[in-house]
Amino acid sequence: MTEVLLRAERLGRKLEGDVPVTLVHDIDLEIQRGEFIAITGPSGSGKSSLLYLLGLLDQPTSGRLWLEGVETSSFDEDRLADIRLARLGFVFQANFLLPEFSARENVQLPISRRGKLDEPAARSRVEDLLASLGLKEQADKLPHQMSGGQNQRVAIARALANDPSIIFADEPTGNLDTAASAVVQTILKDLARKQGHTVIVVTHDPSFAAQSDRTIRIVDGAIA
Amino acid sequence: MRTVLVDVARRHLLARKRQTLVSLSGIVLGTGFFLAISAMMQGSEADFIHRLIDNSPHVTVQDEFRNPRKQPVAELYPAALVQMHRVKPETETRGIRNYKQSLDYIREIPGIKASPVLLGQGLVSFAGKDEALSLNGMVPSDVEEVSTIGSYLTEGSLRDLAGNPDGILVGSELARILSLERGESITISATTGQKHTFKIVGIFHTGRAAFDQSQVFLALKRVQALLNRPNRANEIVIKLADPYSAQAVAARIEGRLGYKSVSWQEASEDIMSTLALRNIIMYSVVTAVLLVAAFGIYNVISTVVMEKQRDIAILKSTGFHARDIQVIFLTEGLFLGLLGCGLGLPLGAGIMWGLGQLNFKFPGTTQFNRMPIDWGWEQFAIAGAFALIAAVGAAWLPSRKAAKVKPVDILRGAGA
Ligand SMILES: Nc1ncnc2c1ncn2[C@@H]1O[C@H](COP(=O)(O)OP(=O)(O)O)[C@@H](O)[C@H]1O
Ligand SMILES: [Mg+2]
Numbered sequence: 001m002t003e004v005l006l007r008a009e010r011l012g013r014k015l016e017g018d019v020p021v022t023l024v025h026d027i028d029l030e031i032q033r034g035e036f037i038a039i040t041g042p043s044g045s046g047k048s049s050l051l052y053l054l055g056l057l058d059q060p061t062s063g064r065l066w067l068e069g070v071e072t073s074s075f076d077e078d079r080l081a082d083i084r085l086a087r088l089g090f091v092f093q094a095n096f097l098l099p100e101f102s103a104r105e106n107v108q109l110p111i112s113r114r115g116k117l118d119e120p121a122a123r124s125r126v127e128d129l130l131a132s133l134g135l136k137e138q139a140d141k142l143p144h145q146m147s148g149g150q151n152q153r154v155a156i157a158r159a160l161a162n163d164p165s166i167i168f169a170d171e172p173t174g175n176l177d178t179a180a181s182a183v184v185q186t187i188l189k190d191l192a193r194k195q196g197h198t199v200i201v202v203t204h205d206p207s208f209a210a211q212s213d214r215t216i217r218i219v220d221g222a223i224a
Numbered sequence: 225m226r227t228v229l230v231d232v233a234r235r236h237l238l239a240r241k242r243q244t245l246v247s248l249s250g251i252v253l254g255t256g257f258f259l260a261i262s263a264m265m266q267g268s269e270a271d272f273i274h275r276l277i278d279n280s281p282h283v284t285v286q287d288e289f290r291n292p293r294k295q296p297v298a299e300l301y302p303a304a305l306v307q308m309h310r311v312k313p314e315t316e317t318r319g320i321r322n323y324k325q326s327l328d329y330i331r332e333i334p335g336i337k338a339s340p341v342l343l344g345q346g347l348v349s350f351a352g353k354d355e356a357l358s359l360n361g362m363v364p365s366d367v368e369e370v371s372t373i374g375s376y377l378t379e380g381s382l383r384d385l386a387g388n389p390d391g392i393l394v395g396s397e398l399a400r401i402l403s404l405e406r407g408e409s410i411t412i413s414a415t416t417g418q419k420h421t422f423k424i425v426g427i428f429h430t431g432r433a434a435f436d437q438s439q440v441f442l443a444l445k446r447v448q449a450l451l452n453r454p455n456r457a458n459e460i461v462i463k464l465a466d467p468y469s470a471q472a473v474a475a476r477i478e479g480r481l482g483y484k485s486v487s488w489q490e491a492s493e494d495i496m497s498t499l500a501l502r503n504i505i506m507y508s509v510v511t512a513v514l515l516v517a518a519f520g521i522y523n524v525i526s527t528v529v530m531e532k533q534r535d536i537a538i539l540k541s542t543g544f545h546a547r548d549i550q551v552i553f554l555t556e557g558l559f560l561g562l563l564g565c566g567l568g569l570p571l572g573a574g575i576m577w578g579l580g581q582l583n584f585k586f587p588g589t590t591q592f593n594r595m596p597i598d599w600g601w602e603q604f605a606i607a608g609a610f611a612l613i614a615a616v617g618a619a620w621l622p623s624r625k626a627a628k629v630k631p632v633d634i635l636r637g638a639g640a
Contacts, residue, residue, distance in 0.1 A: 052632045052635065055541075057632050077545075077546060078545050078547075081543045081544065081545050083543075084541065084542065084543040085544075095534075100238070100239050109539075109542065110542045112228040113228055113542070114543070
C-alpha cells in the first residue's frame with residue numbers, strides 16, 4: 001500500500017534578470033511515504049534548487065506541487081512556513097545551528113515555535129531525540145564546543161523535533177570526515193528504514209546513493 | 225512562542241556585549257539628559273508662572289477702553305460717514321466711574337477677591353535728593369487678599385497699615401537709600417502740590433531692586449487726597465481662586481463694565497510666548513540628543529541583522545514567520561530602550577538632584593535662589609516614552625530588513 005506524499009508536475013524555477021537562469025526545468029516526480037530518495041548530479045546542476053522547491057522553501061515559477069494531496073503553489077509565505085514547521089524537517093551542509101543556543105535549545109526551538117507540546121512534554125521529547133542520536137553528553141554544549149559530526153546530529157534532531165512527514169537533507173555529510181559521515185549516513189538511512197520517515201537526500205557520495213530506494217539524477221536542472 | 229523570540233533577541237545582544245554596552249550608554253545618557261533638562265526647564269517655567277500668578281493681579285480692570293468709544297453722533301447715524309477731528313479725551317474724569325458699583329458687580333462672581341487701587345506718582349525729598357515714587361493707594365484691609373506684598377514684609381505687618389491711616393509700606397532699597405527705619409516719618413509730595421507726612425509701618429523686600437526702591441503702599445483715601453481725586457480709583461485688582469479662569473473672568477467683566485480688563489495671561493503675553501518658544505527649543509535639543517542615541521541603537525541592530533543573516537535563514541526555514549523575525553529585532557530595540565530607561569531615568573534624577581543643589585542669582589534680583597526642578601512623574605514618563613520610542617523606532621528599519629530575508633538566498637550563498 002503506497003501513498004503519494006509529494007507530487008511534482010512540470011515543476012520549474014527560473015531566475016529573472018539580465019541573463020535569465022533556469023535553475024529547475026519541468027520536473028515530474030512522485031515520492032511515496034516512507035521512501036528513501038537520493039538526488040545526485042554534478043555540481044551546479046540544480047539539486048539544491050529542486051530540494052528548496054520540494055521543501056517549500058522556494059516557490060516555483062512554473063508547474064505545480066502537491067504535498068499530501070494539497071496543491072501548495074497558491075499558498076502565501078506564512079502558510080508555507082506553517083507547513084514547514086509542522087510537516088517538514090531540514091538538514092543542511094554545515095553550521096546551521098544558532099550559535100548562541102545549546103544543542104538542547106536548538107532542538108527545542110521548533111517545538112516551542114509550534115507550541116503544541118507543553119513545557120515538560122517538549123523537554124522530554126528533546127531529551128529523547130538527543131539520546132537517540134547519541135548526544136546525551138552534548139546537550140548543554142554550544143555548537144562551537146562540538147565536532148562537525150555532533151553538530152550535524154543536533155541538526156538532524158532539530159529536523160525531527162516536530163515529527164515531520166519528510167526530512168530533507170542537502171549534502172549533509174559534505175563537510176564531515178569519513179567516520180562522522182558514516183554515522184550521519186547510518187542515522188538518515190535508519191530514519192527511513194527503521195522508523196518509516198520519508199527521507200530525501202542530496203548527495204555526492206555514490207555509495208550512500210546506492211543505499212537509497214531510488215536515485216534521481218539531475219543534470220542541467222532536469223531529471224536525466 | 226513569544227518567549228522563544230524574546231530569548232533569541234536577548235542572546236543576540238548578550239553575544240555582543242561591548243557593542244550593546246556602547247549603544248546602551250548612548251540611550252542612557254540621552255534619556256538622562258532629556259529628563260534633567262526638561263525637568264529643569266519645566267521647573268523654572270512652572271516656578272516663573274507661579275511667581276507671576278502670585279505676584280500680579282489675576283485680572284486688572286483699568287480705567288480705559290480697549291477701543292475708542294463711539295461718538296454720540298456716530299451712534300445716532302450709524303449708516304452715515306462721520307468724521308471728527310481732535311476728539312479730546314475727558315482728562316478730568318479719568319478713573320473708573322462709580323468704582324464702588326463696579327466692585328459690587330465684580331464681587332458677585334464666585335471665587336473672586338477684588339479691591340480698588342489708585343496709582344499715582346509722588347516725590348520724596350531727602351538731603352537734597354528727590355526720589356520718584358509709585359504710589360499704590362489701596363484699601364488697607366484688602367491688601368492681604370489681593371496682593372502678596374504682605375509676605376515680603378521684613379519688618380512690620382499689614383495690620384499696622386490698617387491700624388494707622390497715615391501708615392506707609394516702603395521697600396528695603398528705598399529705606400537703605402534714604403536711611404529710613406520703621407517708625408520714622410516720610411513726607412511725600414504730589415504733582416498737585418499736595419503734601420502729606422506718613423509714618424513707616426513696614427518695610428518689604430521682594431528681591432527685585434527696582435521694585436523695592438520705587439513702590440510704596442499706602443491708604444487709598446490718602447492717595448485720593450494727595451492727587452486731588454476724591455472717590456476715584458484707576459484700577460480694580462482681582463485675585464481668583466482659580467487663576468486659570470482669569471481670561472474668562474476678564475472677558476465677562478469687560479463685557480459688562482466696558483472697561484479694559486486684562487488677565488495675567490494677556491498682561492504677560494510676550495513672556496508666555498517666550499516660554500513657549502523656549503520649550504520648542506528645549507525639546508528640539510533633547511530630542512536631537514536622543515536621536516543621536518537612536519542612531520547608536522540603529523547601528524547595533526543593523527549590525528546584528530547583517531551578521532545574523534544565516535540565523536534568520538535557519539529560523540525561517542524551520543517555519544518562523546517574517547513577523548516573528550521582525551519581533552525579534554524590535555524586541556532587541558525594546559530591550560535597549562527599557563534598559564536605557566532603567567539606567568537613564570535614575571541618572572537623570574541624579575542630575576536633577578545635583579542641579580537642585582545649585583544656588584544662583586536671577587538677573588535683576590538681589591537674592592540667591594535654588595534652581596527650580598520639576599520632579600513630577602510626567603517628566604519621567606515623557607523622557608521614558610521618548611527613549612522607548614527612539615529605541616524601538618531605531619530598530620524598526622533593520623527589523624523590516626531582517627523580516628524580508630529569503631532563506632534560499634542565504635542557503636544558496638552558503639553553498640549548501
Ligand atoms: N542567485 C543566483 N543567480 C544566478 N545563478 C544562480 C543563483 N543561484 C544559483 N544559481 C546557479 O543555478 C545553478 C543551480 O544551483 P544549485 O541548485 O545550487 O546546484 P547544485 O545544488 O546542484 O550544486 C548553478 O549553476 C548556480 O550557479
Ligand atoms: Mg547544492
